Amino acid sequence: MASQSPLKRTPLNEEHRRLGARMVDFGGWDMPVQYSGVIDEHKTVRTAVGLFDVSHMGELMVSGRGANDFLQKMTTNDVTKIAAGQAQYSALCKEDGCVIDDIIVYRRGMDSFLVCVNASNTTKDEQWLRAHLPSSGVILENESEAYAQIAVQGPKARELVQQIVDINISQLKYYWFAEGKVLGQPSIIARTGYTGELGYELYVPSQGAARIWAALVEAGQKFGGKPCGLGARDTLRLEMGYLLYGNDMDESINALECGLGWVTKFSKGEFIGSKALAAQKEAGLKRQIVGLQMVDKAIARHGYKVFSAAEGGQELGWVTSGTVGPSINLNVGMAYVTPDYSAAGSEIFVEIRGERKAAKVVRKPFYANGTAQL
Amino acid sequence: MSQYPKELQYTKEHEWIRVDGTAGIVGITAFAIEQLGDVVHLDLPKVGAKFKAGESFGTIESTKTVSDLYMPVAGTVAEVNTALTNAPEDITQDPHGKNWLVKVTLEGAPSNLMTADQYQKYIAEASSH
Numbered sequence: 001m002a003s004q005s006p007l008k009r010t011p012l013n014e015e016h017r018r019l020g021a022r023m024v025d026f027g028g029w030d031m032p033v034q035y036s037g038v039i040d041e042h043k044t045v046r047t048a049v050g051l052f053d054v055s056h057m058g059e060l061m062v063s064g065r066g067a068n069d070f071l072q073k074m075t076t077n078d079v080t081k082i083a084a085g086q087a088q089y090s091a092l093c094k095e096d097g098c099v100i101d102d103i104i105v106y107r108r109g110m111d112s113f114l115v116c117v118n119a120s121n122t123t124k125d126e127q128w129l130r131a132h133l134p135s136s137g138v139i140l141e142n143e144s145e146a147y148a149q150i151a152v153q154g155p156k157a158r159e160l161v162q163q164i165v166d167i168n169i170s171q172l173k174y175y176w177f178a179e180g181k182v183l184g185q186p187s188i189i190a191r192t193g194y195t196g197e198l199g200y201e202l203y204v205p206s207q208g209a210a211r212i213w214a215a216l217v218e219a220g221q222k223f224g225g226k227p228c229g230l231g232a233r234d235t236l237r238l239e240m241g242y243l244l245y246g247n248d249m250d251e252s253i254n255a256l257e258c259g260l261g262w263v264t265k266f267s268k269g270e271f272i273g274s275k276a277l278a279a280q281k282e283a284g285l286k287r288q289i290v291g292l293q294m295v296d297k298a299i300a301r302h303g304y305k306v307f308s309a310a311e312g313g314q315e316l317g318w319v320t321s322g323t324v325g326p327s328i329n330l331n332v333g334m335a336y337v338t339p340d341y342s343a344a345g346s347e348i349f350v351e352i353r354g355e356r357k358a359a360k361v362v363r364k365p366f367y368a369n370g371t372a373q374l
Numbered sequence: 375m376s377q378y379p380k381e382l383q384y385t386k387e388h389e390w391i392r393v394d395g396t397a398g399i400v401g402i403t404a405f406a407i408e409q410l411g412d413v414v415h416l417d418l419p420k421v422g423a424k425f426k427a428g429e430s431f432g433t434i435e436s437t438k439t440v441s442d443l444y445m446p447v448a449g450t451v452a453e454v455n456t457a458l459t460n461a462p463e464d465i466t467q468d469p470h471g472k473n474w475l476v477k478v479t480l481e482g483a484p485s486n487l488m489t490a491d492q493y494q495k496y497i498a499e500a501s502s503h
Contacts, residue, residue: 022411033438037411038411038412038436038438039437231411231437234437234438235437298415298417299414299435299440301440323437323438324414324415326437353433
């Protein structure tokens with residue numbers, strides 16, 4: 001089918017095609033949605049190790065004198081709390097506290113950072129940051145094309161990654177990273193991920209990425225490893241209750257409503273959005289994101305409405321993400337509801353094709369046996 | 375050799391129907407299942423529900439998406455494959471046989487359906503794009 005503009009391709013595009021992945025248009029990128037099947041790949045990550053091409057993610061480099069203070073002002077979390085070699089989940093907010101993007105900030109030095117942003121927000125985030133740059137000192141560079149990103153996720157990830165890197169990663173803790181060489185290519189090896197399992201995200205040069213991917217696929221075989229697509233990435237993150245920008249949050253939702261309160265640090269002083277968020281916190285939230293589990297046999301999907309009763313009642317909000325969780329055998333999801341229905345155990349109803357199906361509010365994560373932080 | 379049985383008729387939306395007098399058996403094709411990926415949920419109508427030709431009679435869901443199921447002919451649901459709704463992942467095995475979706479009592483003759491050969495050409499074109 002003809003599309004308006006050609007899809008963007010990651011440096012691993014040919015590898016995916018050669019390995020028989022099913023490709024889809026994902027936000028303007030030609031990406032693998034699945035290889036062997038979503039459920040098979042999902043279980044591979046929970047029990048062995050899976051490989052994901054996440055090269056579509058954006059990499060923004062922030063450096064120069066004042067970079068630390070600049071990010072302290074631009075992000076919700078407290079960057080002074082992380083040391084060189086440490087990473088931090090955070091967010092960019094507008095003045096009204098609504099979320100421009102959720103990001104990971106990697107501190108490479110006192111005034112040197114890598115900011116990993118969502119693919120579809122890369123240009124928007126770059127423009128937002130650039131518009132707020134101080135008149136001198138801080139340098140912002142969009143290095144997204146220079147980097148490919150490969151996520152290696154699962155209990156066997158450490159053994160697999162160790163085979164192709166020149167540094168010892170056995171002491172690398174959750175949300176820390178190291179700079180080393182992957183098959184001779186200067187890279188960032190981060191112990192981060194989006195699956196809930198022990199895992200690494202490798203920021204490697206685009207030119208060398210295909211060779212690194214092929215080596216991981218090959219070396220992964222003896223650990224039961226497999227290449228995986230974005231379908232499994234979605235079911236894995238959903239079982240953990242991790243948010244997905246565009247589904248679970250956007251520029252109409254503030255950081256507290258979508259559950260980013262734990263990375264919103266008022267104690268650090270003013271930042272963009274802090275006044276509005278503090279006022280919201282004081283006044284009480286209008287809605288809150290919650291985990292939901294279907295009681296009736298049905299799957300909640302993005303956009304379905306949520307009600308307080310099987311008939312009549314009030315409209316409480318909407319489902320933001322939903323799926324069957326392959327490792328928990330439950331139909332789960334996330335939704336916005338009014339605060340009076342946000343407590344675990346609250347009975348709610350999801351309208352699915354005209355019928356209201358029973359569900360209940362449950363705590364996240366849905367899957368509790370992940371190895372990410374071990 | 376075709377995996378699409380000659381005795382079935384097919385729709386552009388990838389349902390099939392086996393017609394025997396006024397009795398019909400409706401299912402979806404191996405091609406559709408392959409496209410969907412892992413099937414995790416089936417929503418089928420109750421016995422006695424009436425549908426026009428081309429009307430949605432239920433949904434099939436994979437981990438990622440929900441797709442409507444369309445009735446190939448006008449008819450009333452006579453039986454629902456509850457074994458399959460209880461284990462929707464089984465649909466990958468024998469989707470043109472024992473894993474049918476609903477049996478219907480036809481109201482009128484089928485029209486605008488494809489033969490197995492026509493359907494194979496149709497999906498060959500669909501997948502080459």
